[in-house]
Structure formats: C-alpha cells, structure tokens
Amino acid sequence: MDVDPDADENFTPNPNSKPKIVMIMGATGSGKSKLAIDLASHFPIEIINADSMQVYQGLDLLTNKIPVQERKGVPHHLLGTISPDIEFTAKEFREHAIPLIDEIWSRNCLPVIVGGTNYYIQALVSQYLLNDFADDLEANCSLDLPGDTTKPDCELEPKGAACDYTHARLENLDPVSANRIHPNDHRKIRQYLNLYESRGVLPSKVFQGNTMEVCYTAWLLCKFIVPSYLVLE
Template sequence: MIPLIVIVGPTAVGKTEVSIDLALKINGEIVSADSMQVYKYMDIGTAKPSLQERKRVPHFMIDVVTPDQEFSVAVYKKMATKIIEEIYKRNHMPIVVGGTGLYVNSIVNVMDFSSTADWKLRQQLKEQAKMYGNEYLYEKLKKVDPITYKRIHPNDIRRIIRALEVYKLTGKPISYYQEITQNRPNPEYNALMIGLTMDRQKLYKRIEERVDKMIKDGLIEEIKWLCDNGYKNNMIAMQGLGYKEIIRYLEGQCTLEEAIEILKRDTRRYAKRQLTWFRKDKRIHWFYVDQFSCKEEITKNILELVAEKYNLR
C-alpha cells in the first residue's frame, strides 16, 4: 500500500500554506485536488499556489487543460493516480491537497462507474440537448436525482448526460453510487486524512478578505483576457466561482460592487457545502486552525499523526 496524506477543508482555510510547510518537512510532493486549478490561465480566481510556492515544493494537477477543454473526475483519477505512484517511486511522500470532494473521493475511495455505459443512449441524450437545450435535460435530472441536480451546473451537459445515463441503465441515481462508494476505502493507499477548519465567522471573514485581494491582484483583468482570447461564459470553466460573477459585471448585468458581494456570498455558501461534504468522512482528523498560533504549530501536530500512522517514531 502506498502511504498517502490527504489535506482537505473549505476554501480560504489555509490548506496551501500548511501543505507546503508539511511537504518541506517530510520530503513531500503535492497533488492538487481542485476542480478549477486544472485550468490554464485561470490563476487569480482559482487561488493557485504562486510560482514561488511551486518552486519550493513540486505541485501536480495544476494547469492541465485549457478552459475550453473538457475535464472529468475520471480523467482526474487516472492522471492523479499515476502521479501519486511516481512520487512514491521517487521515495517522496505524496500529499493530495484540495477542496473538491469528488476529486478527493476518486482517489481515496473505490469509485468506478466505467462499466455502466450505453453509447447509443448517450448519443440520444446529446441529440435531445441540441434539439431542446441543456435546460430540458437538466429538468429531467431534477426529477430522477435531485441531489446530483443541485451539484451540477446547468451548462455542464456532459455530467448531466452521464447522470441520466447511469439512472436509466441501473434504475438508481448516480448520487446513490457516490454515497455507497464514499465508505469504501481504496485498498491501494494507506491514507491519512487531515481536515482543516475554523470558526465559521472567522472563515467567512477570510473569504471576504480573499475576494478583495483577488480583485486587487487583477481578477477583472484576468477574466477580460480570457474573454478576449475566446473563452466564453458558456464554458464550464468560466462558470466557476469568481468568474461567472465578474462576467456578469463585464456584460453590464450588475455593478462591480454587486458582483463582488454576490461572489463573497456564493463563496461562503460553497465553503459551507464543502464542510458538509467532508464532515461525512469519519476518517478525517480535524484541526481548527484558529486555535493554533501559527502554521508551524499545526504542522507539528500533523507530523505527530504522520509518525504514528506510518511508524516513524
């Protein structure tokens, strides 16, 4: 079994800083589990580790595809699994870090729907989407799988079709399979799962400060550049947090102040959903980062768990 450290938690809680500090102390390399950081050119709005931070510690699964390319959990799992094996073969410690629950689950749990496929049915659904629009299939999904409906963006037609396909072929929604596989650990890894969290109001304050910093650092200019270079607002990548809100401002649908307030609100809601998702996994050891004086103190406590888990004392 490959030893694997996993660090999860809500956005803005400080996963990047803690994971880098930990990696430097245990000869680790970091594999991102963030569904937005896979996209090139989208740096500020996705809060990617800086180039300086990536020079200090190797990071993977960042800048993998352009915003107009499709990317899925299955592709992530395939690529990340290979990278984890390569890190281990180098006698380094693989550390998966991120807040995208499905990406994390694809690594640490048994999660495979590949045997359930019907290409003819999939093509029929694609034709229905072309004929009646994405919203038609999206409403179909709402009736058969309201849980997945809430998770998927209406423009994410590939995932909508996949969810409908699984339901039609098995009679059960894809959320059902995700739920049962969530509790089946992947036997390939000896995983130590760490969760970072903090007082809710303090987290919300950090989120708001982060959004303000993104605007100051050039988020609007980044999005203008993306739009000018052909990356349109109907692309899945451009519907990510921080992007769709500013696009509405650029298109004159709201003021900048309104866009920023909506972004802060939606990010707070996203953080709440992340915490709800990860709280279900009882393997996670939780640390309240606001109860420590510095990140080094958090790292010290994580290192004690690492030593105990992998008999390094």
C-alpha cells in the first residue's frame, strides 16, 4: 500500500483534505484481522471493530474474536466492549466510531476499520441517513418526515394480510431506493418497506432531504475465501 500524498509519514492529515481511513471487509474466516495486524508491521495503525457480534462482551470463540496474544500489541476498539443487553445499531456504531477515529488521528495513527457488517461500514461512509430515520421510526413512531403532516401509525406492519417484504416489491414501489441496496439485504428492504407502509413516504424522498457530508476518504480492502477445489496445486 502506498502512503497517500496528502498525508505526511506519520499520517498527519492535510488540513485541506478529508481524513483517510482503511476499511477491511470480508466473510467470516477470510483473514480480515490477520491482514489488519500485518498492516501494523508497516504503518502505525489502530483497529476499530465493525462486526455486529464481536462488539459485544463474551462469546469470544463463538464470534471468532481475535485472541489477545494474536493482536501483537495493536490497539483494538469496540471489540467486546458493549453489553449484550444493548442493541448496538448502525447509528450507535457511527456515534462511537467517529470520536475514536478522531482520537486515533490525533495520535498520528491510521484508523483501520475491520469487520463484515456492511451496515456498520455504510454508516461511516454513506451520506444518507435513512437508517437513522427508520430506526427512530421503529423505536417511537414520532418522526416528522419531509412533507408529512399526519400522525404516524405506530403499528409498522399493515393490518390484515402480511406485507410482501421483497426487493421486487420495493423496486416496483421505489426503483431509486431499490437500486441502492442488494436484493439480499433483507434488513434494509424491510426498513424501507416499513417506512412506506407506515407513513406513505417513499425512501428516495427521504434521501433527497436528509444527507450529511461524507467525513472520510476510505480505502476499501475486501478479503475473499477461495474454495479449496479452485486452488491449483
């Protein structure tokens, strides 16, 4: 990996550029943590965990947390620090991660975000805040959405027949928002359709009025697992 020209050798950011972060994504067992530790032998880094199971205390083996002896002294954050009694949403991850990134930069180190939870990663690099709106709506049904003058119905799922929570239905209702997510991202599909069913608001309309500035320039590294039968001896 080459050092960015906008940063000095200690990763002090240029005041005219956005801070740089590295994101390592991939499936469980693909070697994300090992790659991050290997980077530490070349650059001064600190690691922020972005795995939605590994953030919780306990269950180290079940969630495949990197053992302390394998961390080689590299600081890890949000790894086994959250009480299992708390639902750690993407919004909360961002609220914890942003101050950590600032602190890591203040120590002239490079923040490396490691994990396979896509909606955690998106919470840091996406300019759209729809997940926050959907989470708040599901929590208290009191959100004021653009152009909405009616009191929300606190029962998100429609009465009567079960809602068809499919990407095809979302694509038919709102092609713009459907194009932004993977057809297998069932969590987000459900959020978007709940928003429409409960408030009659298309998710793409929320995109238009609620964005934030992207705070970082991200280098994204993806680790893949190659099936053994594809490996040539």
